[in-house]
Amino acid sequence: MIFLASSSPRRGDLLSQIQIDYQRVQTSVDEYQQAGEASQDYVQRLALEKALSGLTHNQNKGLVLGADTIIVCDGQVMEKPKDKQHAQKMMSLLSGNTHQVLTAVALVTATQQKVKLVSTDVSFKTLTTQEISDYWETGEPLDKAAGYGIQGIAGQFVTNISGSYSAVVGLPLYETKQLINSLKGS
Numbered sequence: 359m360i361f362l363a364s365s366s367p368r369r370g371d372l373l374s375q376i377q378i379d380y381q382r383v384q385t386s387v388d389e390y391q392q393a394g395e396a397s398q399d400y401v402q403r404l405a406l407e408k409a410l411s412g413l414t415h416n417q418n419k420g421l422v423l424g425a426d427t428i429i430v431c432d433g434q435v436m437e438k439p440k441d442k443q444h445a446q447k448m449m450s451l452l453s454g455n456t457h458q459v460l461t462a463v464a465l466v467t468a469t470q471q472k473v474k475l476v477s478t479d480v481s482f483k484t485l486t487t488q489e490i491s492d493y494w495e496t497g498e499p500l501d502k503a504a505g506y507g508i509q510g511i512a513g514q515f516v517t518n519i520s521g522s523y524s525a526v527v528g529l530p531l532y533e534t535k536q537l538i539n540s541l542k543g544s
């Protein structure tokens with residue numbers, strides 16, 4: 359059994375998919391990129407901070423997993439949309455373009471910390487203003503990085519993916535299993 363320092367329903371579902379039992383633990387982390395911080399460093403720091411915050415909330419007990427997903431498109435970091443306008447701006451940058459989805463997974467115990475970063479290339483078809491607007495109205499974009507869900511309605515926008523599909527949804531399953539095994543075995 360592991361402790362999941364995440365409120366994301368997807369991350370729980372992904373752990374269940376590979377038969378890993380989990381229990382959710384609370385976290386309290388402010389998600390802000392520091393000045394001059396590279397996106398790869400940022401996403402790994404957030405995953406680690408979430409896991410460590412979960413460990414603290416769990417009285418330093420057990421194996422705690424935290425994760426974070428961000429999108430990088432033409433050098434711009436994209437996180438969850440603040441509102442419709444923000445979401446539409448991100449979608450218009452993703453349209454007809456290829457972006458990177460960076461997901462970091464961190465696994466910590468009271469004595470050990472491990473972080474793994476996975477980058478996946480995702481290409482979108484060219485989207486019309488109407489498609490972008492209609493997509494926002496579905497409600498799907500709201501709680502997702504860059505305002506889209508590859509596992510949902512936005513699946514129809516994806517022309518190519520190179521890397522880890524599960525990482526785009528929130529947790530890279532191959533790397534997560536490897537991390538869990540490596541900490542369990544030590």
Ligand SMILES: Cc1cn([C@H]2C[C@H](O)[C@@H](COP(=O)(O)OP(=O)(O)OP(=O)(O)O)O2)c(=O)[nH]c1=O
Pocket residue numbers: 363364365366368369408425426427428438459501502503504506507508509526527528
């Ligand atoms: C790109 C993409 C992201 N997402 C989700 C994964 C993450 O849950 C979310 C990115 O936000 P995160 O800040 O990584 O995670 P979260 O706030 O949902 O959950 P927590 O911090 O409690 O762990 O976007 C999808 O579900 N599908 C997608 O195609």
